[in-house]
Amino acid sequence: ETGVTQSPTHLIKTRGQQVTLRCSSQSGHNTVSWYQQALGQGPQFIFQYYREEENGRGNFPPRFSGLQFPNYSSELNVNALELDDSALYLCASKEPGPFYGYTFGSGTRLTVV
Amino acid sequence: DAKTTQPNSMESNEEEPVHLPCNHSTISGTDYIHWYRQLPSQGPEYVIHGLTSNVNNRMASLAIAEDRKSSTLILHRATLRDAAVYYCILRGRRRWSNTGKLIFGQGTTLQVKP
DSSP, X not given: OOSOEEEOSEEEEOTTOOEEEEXXXXXXXXXXXXXXXXXXXXXXXXXXXXXXXXEEEOSOOTTEEEEXXXXXXXEEEEOSOOGGGOEXXXXXXXXXXXXXXXXXXXXXXXXXX | OOOOBOOSEEEEETTSOEEEEEEOTTOOTTEEEEEEEEOTTSOXXXXXXXXXXXXXXXXXXXXXXXXXXXXXXXXXXXXXGGOEEXXXXXXXXXXXXXXXXXXXXXXXXXXXXX
């Protein structure tokens, strides 16, 4: 399997709800990062997982959490949604060894109303 | 984290070369220079990266100043498909398993005119 697949592509949630976004990476990509991209801005790093453990986090509160699974899939969970959480959420993965660059998915557009 | 400065926007004509500049005066000796681009409605796409020497690949060329305080991404023949936001990013040289977060700025929006 090639590329990074994210689901769903679009989602509308109500303030206070919880949401789970999913990402399926290429086989062998054991590092996955999540980014939040507000409209008109560059992506902002949320956190990174390596071999199923979080090994780096950006300036996001604990209500943003994640999981990485042995089958190279991962999840981003956001609790107690706020209106400002409305954004494009991007998943990026890379293979181990020599650095070739992260492969990004097309993202999930989350709207909080 | 070292910061990069890019023009907000640039225009180019189709089939002409494009030179996208990036300033990074606070770059450290172990920082790689990375370029990503983001086409409309898509996630960022890796373009190229380098440390000291100029680099070429099938997508573009990267010219790095001798003092490493600036670099230029070169698209040799712009096509309409190259219209995108181009991000210049500094990334520290770490063990591949450690945090390698990418710090995106505003980037340069490239318009390509037919």
